[in-house]
Amino acid sequence: MLRVVLVDDHRMIRAGVRSELAADLQVVGEAADVPTAIAAVHELRPDVVLLDVHLPGGQGGGGAEVLRDCADLLGDVRFLALSVSDASEDVVSVIRAGARGYVTKAIAGNDLSDAIRRVAGGDAVFSPRLAGFVLDAFGTGATDVAVTDDELDRLSAREQEVMRLIARGYTYREVAGELFISIKTVETHVSAVLRKLQLSSRHELTRWAAVRKLL
Known part of the structure; x- marks a missing residue:
């Protein structure tokens, strides 16, 4: 514990x-x-x-x-x-x-x-x-990083929706309620997003989305 x-x-x-x-x-x-x-x-x-x-x-x-x-x-x-x-x-x-x-x-x-x-x-x-x-406060939004089509093309439309909500700090339960899907489906999408973007945590995903002005 x-x-x-x-x-x-x-x-x-x-x-x-x-x-x-x-x-x-x-x-x-x-x-x-x-x-x-x-x-x-x-x-x-x-x-x-x-x-x-x-x-x-x-x-x-x-x-x-x-x-x-x-x-x-x-x-x-x-x-x-x-x-x-x-x-x-x-x-x-x-x-x-x-x-x-x-x-x-x-x-x-x-x-x-x-x-x-x-x-x-x-x-x-x-x-x-x-x-x-x-x-x-930390100025991440000021970083001028272009979003390439290739980066977003790795994600399905639903994965992009989940990615944005998770990066904004929503819990799995809140994402599920927002998108009318199950918590298990949210977990599956998050795992797929992290794998496709080669990221290891929600913290890295938040920074990835912030510097690309996707939030």
Whole structure:
């Protein structure tokens, strides 16, 4: 089981998330403010830290401050922001500090579990519409890369639809709902897209699509 630390200043939120994750992920610790979060991450060395953006304590930097003070662990510990906020400044601040993804608290429990597993595996994960904030902030859209017919011709029309949604940060379940297909069919299309484009992860797919201005 993947080991997870929950960081949120609301006890009821932590209890609810712990209950949602209990079936297939191991919650090994919790923290409610910046100092205890930093201490817990260094002591427990989890696979993934589920990190709220707005936290009390410390120097007032919230989740971004936790990330900066845990920079020595970023190669081994992955951080996924979980917040009620969908403000661009909040998203960009924690991604700049080292988080691998950002999802809002409107996410369903099984999708949150999936997001944690994907972040642990090295993917970048975002709730729909939030990925654009990151792409804009890091300037990937400014790169002038022409899309050759050959590149897109490798993908069927349906694979191109799936590719764009996945690259924007949609979960498999959200893609399935958007395109009225099964989750299994989405998984098949994603595997085909990655294989045809010779990419190894959703994170690489997002960058591939961004620099070609396909989002």
